Amino acid sequence: MEVYAFIGPSGTGKSQRALPLALSYGIRYIIDDGLLIKDGRIVAGVSAKSEISKVKAIRRALFQYDDHRMEIIGRIKKEAPDKILLLATSEEMARKICENLELPYPSKIIYIDEIASLTEIIQAKQEREKGGKHVIPVPLVEVERGFRGKLVGRIKLFFSGGKEEIGEKVIVRPPFSFYGRLSISENVFKGLIRVLVEEHSPYVFVRQVALGFPEEGNIEMELKVEVVYGISMRKLLRGLQFYIKNRLEELTGMVVSKVDIEVVGLITNAGFGRKAQSHGGD
Incomplete structure (x- = not known):
């Protein structure tokens, strides 16, 4: 199995670009924020964006809950993909996810600034900071089954010619963005x-x-x-x-x-x- 890592800071538009990027490399499977996605459909996992606190969301995204981790490991073994695209905020995070899911370390690393302009990255970060909006790279019906936050909108994806639809992404606002900041001294x-x-x-x-x-x-x-x-x-x-x-x-x-x-x-x-x-x- 070959693992590709898609790296970029939080809120820079990785999830929005994940499906087209995967298709360009012939990859059918994506690991993003606690989910295992195949051909644009959730096949296992729980979205970190459905957690009620940011700390729990981080742990969910790193697959640190045993039942969640074992579910993903079992499904990956069953599916036996030849390639997986893994989304992470850093190379260290990507390595941690690989260790937790018993995957080989990434053989190829793709950075967000290689496929998105600085203007696009800044715009994505501003939208995240202002509205707390996140993207999940699956159709609306997939998210509705277990998501506990607020569904904000949806995006249709097309090939560059604009005629053939290749997928759909859902824009959500996670529960933890509803509340104020909690700090412990x-x-x-x-x-x-x-x-x-x-x-x-x-x-x-x-x-x-x-x-x-x-x-x-x-x-x-x-x-x-x-x-x-x-x-x-x-x-x-x-x-x-x-x-x-x-x-x-x-x-x-x-x-x-x-x-x-x-x-x-x-x-x-x-x-x-x-x-x-x-x-x-x-």
Whole structure:
């Protein structure tokens, strides 16, 4: 199987150009925002644009929900396409999608500015920013079955001669564009991480938390901790990493891409008693 990646920032018109681009390369299958599309029809998946929050939409587009991911993997194996066109905002996103769907990395990368003019890209971004409008490259009836946002309009696609229709695209406004912006301060995240550490183990004490936000909806963290002497640190800290990642994703909807934990000190039994008392212990 050969994977083609169509790369461009969000809102630059990738979905609008996906079907003609796929046809030009003889590609029948498209992966776009959580959907597997064949010949302009949805055959598997759930649209990320139907999610009620932007963070969940990002996770949906990356196929990070197990049931969704397995559905797409199973359908791809059943269909056995020779080529797939994958839409992504960056090469890194394309690689993540390939990893999650057990696909080979893209053999060819096509950038939006190779097939759209700067004026067209700017216009698409302005329309996205002003109206919150997104395009799904399938007919209206396909979208109506499971879409939870607002249907705004439709676009007919024709070959350059303008006589033969090659497909239809639907313009939608996702649910998350209906609401105002929701933000969580960095201090709240740090406080939440400290609480999660205390929940998981009474033998680990956080000295410092450093956070990074490499992209929207994604968080990385580095923890410096002290651990009670005599505890099996390797097993304890691996369990703590897993716990923090899963609980933080569950509570905030964000993607936790890295949890680094550095042990900077050991606590003796006497010191443990004092530490436990200062943290509300008996």
